[in-house]
Amino acid sequence: MPRFPKPAEGSWTEHYPQLGTAPVSYEDSISPEFYEVERAAVFKRAWLNVGRVEQIPRTGNYFTKELKVVNTSIIVVRNRDGKVNAFHNICRHRGNKLVWDDDPRAESSGTCRQFVCKYHAWRYDLDGNLTFVQQEEEFFDLDKDRYGLVPVHCDVWEGFIFVNFAAEPEQPLREFLGPMITGLEGYPFGRLTSRFSYRSEVKANWKLYLDAFQEFYHAPVLHANQSPAKYSQAAAEAGFEAPHYRIDGPHRLVSTSGVRVWEMDSEMRKPIEDICRSGLFGPWDGPDLGEMPAGLNPAKCDPWGLDSFQLFPNFVILIWGQGWYLTYHYWPTSHNTHIFEGSAYFPEPRSPRDRIAQELAAASFKEYGLQDANTLEATQMMVESGYVDRFPLNDQEVLLRHLHRETADWVSDYQRKKAGV
Incomplete structure (x- = not known):
């Protein structure tokens, strides 16, 4: 027994x-x-785990995460320096969801050099910088430096990727985790x-x-x-x-x-x-x-x-x-x-x-x-x-x-x- x-x-x-x-x-x-x-x-103040680094092992690897509890979708991507970045999944031009496949409500993953909006082809690099605007001369005093992707606080502990939606996190990730x-x-x-x-x-x-x-x-x-x-x-x-x-x-x-x-x-x-x-x-x-x-x-x-x-x-x-x-x-x-x-x-x-x-x-x-x-x-x-x-x-x-x-x-x-x- x-x-x-x-x-x-x-x-x-x-x-x-x-x-x-x-x-x-x-x-x-x-x-x-x-x-x-x-x-x-709670959910807009605490650190939230959204995945692991093995999901994005190489430069340009990314995945999206749909987070209805905070009313957003995010992109998590590895940049050219090996750092993991997170951004709100929204194009700064007309608000289209930037990264999605056949169903805009479904999560997706892949590899890219830049993110390209399906609507008007605005482009963003792996650090969220706006790099290309279709017919840029048609806009009024457009400063591309002001229209990069909106970042989400992101940190990694033991390979686990965490994000925080506060304007400024109340604690660094490791302090939040505790002994x-x-x-x-x-x-x-x-x-x-x-x-x-x-x-x-x-x-x-x-x-x-x-x-x-x-x-x-x-x-x-x-x-x-x-x-x-x-x-x-x-x-x-x-x-x-x-x-x-x-x-x-x-x-x-x-x-x-x-x-x-x-x-x-x-x-x-x-x-x-x-x-x-x-x-x-x-x-x-x-x-x-x-x-x-x-x-x-x-x-x-x-x-x-x-x-x-x-x-x-x-x-x-x-x-x-x-x-x-x-x-x-x-x-x-x-x-x-x-x-x-x-x-x-x-x-x-x-x-x-x-x-x-x-x-x-x-x-x-x-x-x-x-x-x-x-x-x-x-x-x-x-x-x-x-x-x-x-x-x-x-x-x-x-x-x-x-x-x-x-x-x-x-x-x-x-x-x-x-x-x-």
């Missing part, structure tokens, strides 16, 4: 008394009015470049879906059918409690031990897992990635399962002990809808067997994620009914308390500053 870890002595919630222990409200997840303020207070996140520096993200991605439109508030991955209390119940019956029964009877939770500024961490699946009784595994030597926890033949950063596995679990780092507001880096990692993004599109993006990263496969093992791990986690999404749509429906307005949270759900409190604090801070208080 599998063994399930128990937490350290004491209450995690007691470590953060400012969060309280009372039942919580989810008004912040059903109110259109709150959402409108949240867009400005818990920067404790990951040195993890070989750049060596894990075999990527599998999926995207889903979810009819639930973005915070409710984030909540689903901030605790494992639900796993033995919601995901029971994804495991062999013998394992699921043992998990449901034992329950699950992660051995470590941490809060650092606006960010959160849940860390847990794991299981060596290949050492379990064969009745506890699926046949496909034995065939592919892989599954939910990743390929069994994990790579040797060398010494891990001090910020990983803070509870010193053996075996170690995973660390889920939740970067405020909407980005998760989930690092598995088996030598791979996941990222999640939750992009709001309204007060009760959002786009969920999941990506799994592995070392480049050395053989067809490696590739199949990676694909099974990615597909397994996609199935788990979609189960969560389906449940959260049911949650959204009933929370919006208003017949219940306070919900009790247990000690394992301390990170949920923090996310909703942190969001409320950002909104309150924004409103105070806007009022000049």
